[in-house]
Amino acid sequence: MDIKHVFEDPRIVMLEEEIARINEYNRYSDEEKYLMEYLLEERSSVLRRLNVYDDEMKQLLIEFNDALRYACTKLHRQTMAVYQECLHHKDYPEDFEVEGKIFLDYKYPALHPIQTETAKQVWDALACEGFSKLYDDGCAWPLRFSREYTPEYSGYETLENWFGMENENDNWNEGLDREWSKDLHLIYPFHNLYDHCYFSLYDLIYVREFNLEVHVEFDDNVKYQTTENRID
Numbered sequence: 001m002d003i004k005h006v007f008e009d010p011r012i013v014m015l016e017e018e019i020a021r022i023n024e025y026n027r028y029s030d031e032e033k034y035l036m037e038y039l040l041e042e043r044s045s046v047l048r049r050l051n052v053y054d055d056e057m058k059q060l061l062i063e064f065n066d067a068l069r070y071a072c073t074k075l076h077r078q079t080m081a082v083y084q085e086c087l088h089h090k091d092y093p094e095d096f097e098v099e100g101k102i103f104l105d106y107k108y109p110a111l112h113p114i115q116t117e118t119a120k121q122v123w124d125a126l127a128c129e130g131f132s133k134l135y136d137d138g139c140a141w142p143l144r145f146s147r148e149y150t151p152e153y154s155g156y157e158t159l160e161n162w163f164g165m166e167n168e169n170d171n172w173n174e175g176l177d178r179e180w181s182k183d184l185h186l187i188y189p190f191h192n193l194y195d196h197c198y199f200s201l202y203d204l205i206y207v208r209e210f211n212l213e214v215h216v217e218f219d220d221n222v223k224y225q226t227t228e229n230r231i232d
Contacts (some may be wrong), residue, residue, distance in 0.1 A: 001056045003113050003202060009050060010041070015043040020121035024130065037131050040198040043122075053180040060205035065186050068139065071210040072189055075102045076143065076159050078214050083145040086216060097118075097217045100143035102189070103127070103135075104199075105209035111204040122211035123203070134198040140189035166187030176201075 006012070021034055038046050051057070079100030082204050108115075108123040130136055143156055153155035160166050165187055172191035173181040193199045 001052045001054050004201050006047070006050050006052070006202060007114055007119075008044070011046050012043065012050075013044065015039055016122050019043065019125050020118040023121045023125040033131070036129075038127060040125060040131055044198045047202055048175065051176070051201055052178045056060050057201065057205065058180065058184070061181075061186075062184060062199065064205050065184065065190055066209055067208045068189055068210070070134045071102055071212065072140065072163065072187070073159055075100050075212045075214070076156075076162060078212065079143045080151065082216060083151070087147070091161075094147060097144060097146040097149075099216065099217070100212070100214045101138040101139060103213070104136045104204075105211060107209070108191050109206040109208070111208065112190065126198055134192065135197040138213075139193055141192075154166055154193055162188075164191075172175065180224060217223050 006015075015180065019036065020038055022039075049218075060086060061159060081099055082100075085099040086092050086098060104127050105127055108120045112119070125131060140162065141156075143162065145153075145154065147153050156162045164170060165185070169185075171182065171184060171186050172186045173184060174191060175195050190204070
């Protein structure tokens with residue numbers, strides 16, 4: 001897989017230079033926000049057509065999926081632990097909500113072969129600036145638990161429920177070559193990032209670090225229990 005060749009494609013060069021130019025000034029009018037969303041979506045679409053389905057790509061995707069699974073597992077455990085603490089803490093009010101979210105690391109992936117300022121500006125636009133509405137909630141649906149909406153009620157009482165992996169043969173490989181990816185067992189958070197946000201395979205496969213956020217809300221006031229735990 002010659003990733004440098006992929007990013008030398010004239011369409012990608014043009015799109016990324018424009019994304020970086022707009023993002024650098026960070027003064028977004030409504031028109032510029034609309035333009036940025038279009039540019040990010042178009043970049044993702046072009047890169048999808050340039051996917052290289054070889055052994056190197058497969059191994060990197062397996063490593064990313066494993067790292068994402070590990071980080072999601074830690075977030076689920078942390079969120080459940082905080083929820084149980086709230087349930088049994090005598091000084092806590094009846095009305096509370098525990099929320100857990102996971103995000104890709106805000107810093108540009110150190111493993112990525114392309115380490116230009118343009119690439120870092122593009123990552124900032126993808127991962128930090130809120131242009132993808134679904135990514136506002138992170139890599140997967142947030143974990144939200146309260147006395148009324150228990151983990152059982154939400155359907156996320158187990159990791160398998162949240163991963164979308166109730167069946168051991170489940171594989172969230174929509175948008176990929178089906179034969180090439182048939183044995184990868186990709187979890188739902190990967191599908192959310194790849195199919196519903198603006199991240200390409202070439203963005204995701206080099207990510208190994210994540211940020212976890214768990215907080216508790218009491219009567220419309222937020223008390224942070226765990227903030228931005230970096231997983232690497």
